[in-house]
Amino acid sequence: MSNLKEIKRRILSVESVIKTTEAMKMISVVKLRKTKDLLLQSKIYLDYIEMILLDILLIENKKITEKNKYFLEKKGKIQLFIVFTSDRGLCGSFNSSIFEKIHDIFQKKGNLHNECMFLSIGKKGFDFLCKNRKYVIYNKNCIESNLSNQKIISLVSELILGFFKNKFSSIYLIYNHLKNSLFQETIVEKFLPITAKDLKKKILEISYILEPSQKKIFNFLIPKFLNAKLLKIFWESTTAEYTARMISMHKATENAYDIKHDLILNYNKERQTTITKEILEIISGLESMK
Template sequence: MSNPKEIKRRILSIESVIKTTEAMKMVSIVKLRKIKDQLTQAKVYLDYIETVFLDLVFTEYENILNNNQYFAEKGKIKLFIVFTSDRGLCGSFNSLIFEKINHFFQKKEYLHNECVFFAIGKKGFDFLCNKYNMYNKSWISNNLSNQKIQYLGSEFILDFLRKKISSIYLIYNHLKKSLFQEVIIEKFLPITDKNFKRKRSEILYILEPSQKKILNILIPKFLDAKLLKIFLESTMSEHTSRMISMHKATENAYNIKQDLMLNYNKERQTTITKEILEIISGLESLSKKK
């Protein structure tokens, strides 16, 4: 059995852990609510712009497919943008992505020389830089504003248009349910019919000045909205995972504290009983001497 003083020290240590995990849980809840509002707005905007884009593209899909540079894949270098976190303590959020990447490229080892990676989040960079080819040998924090993520997307789009890379894929966590995450590998560029999850509305638009000029303005806006939505989904998944992890950590800490309190009380009772027995035995020895 442990010393009561040692048990008391451990109880105080567990109490500080409980305060920390509860605080981190509350911070994640506040951030999660904010991200949910932003994601709802981003989805509404993306739905509208996707509807218009579909109607414009699929009126002359074959012609656009052959002439528009956003729909053409040229070259061999494929860029994979990986969305991870900067910090840990978020459960399996990062490990699920790393397992998916390892599993995907173990089956396609011949792609290693053709693929480069870019990490959004320090954890992703730490994992990728030792195993895979990094794009520009750099990474960026996932603590980005909406404007910064759109600027980053525009830089990747420019590299695609300049034919530095042939295609862009996004790897991120999608929160299907409150307790279930799914790792998605989604093609971002070039644009294909698989980029759209809804059917066109068959609306005939009057285009001015021309379909080509309108598409050159509309396509970057569509891609920016899509990238922003995926970034917000990944961030929401991170905060949800961290909230759940901190909730479980708090519960486990409470259980440990209860066990320690029981041990502490037992040790105290044992010590008190021992002291009482010593006093009684001392009194008995004194009475015998008299």
């Protein structure tokens, strides 16, 4: 009888797990729809800024970038890597793939590991960097993954200022790109300095009237371009996170249903065994009375 009670308790426990995973799956689905819309809007905005910058570059025959501080390679050795992770777990290999990429970069540097600095957007990445003391953290305060436009603007301004002051020679972004609903790719993308190859979009073919000058407008647009690029990558990472969590919770729900099915079978077998045993005891008791 105690075995039956234990199985019944486990069935109730699995049922509560199913309710939790199904709820988390539905929440991820709702959030995924919102982030996909925001990602689409940020992509459209970034595309238009890239087109305008490329048009200005073509007007100037790319001479405008020769002495531009956003395009110049710095003499410093320190490289800053900004990693996009989640604040919470239960999202499959979303965070672990980022951690593996950080480890690979660190291993490639060999004895020059002091030339790498890391900035995490997301609690999981921050905790990972803090636990591994070999990684140098740029910002000791945790930056949560729920970034607003204002936070992104202030972060980009801080990064640009550090780049101009030669705190780091280059800045890279490490994030998960969602290729399809079943496959994510971890990408390392250069953020600063900018190269003309970063602007690969189609030309608008509009004749601009630029005031006060092409150089000032170009320098005004570049921070906007960097803000839009970081925002797009942030929403891309968030979309990949919610997709990974949705799939992870879906698989967890299916596994919980399988466990529940097996437990119910075991419960029925144990119950039948107990009933059979009781019937045999009754029959043997009747036989002894005769």
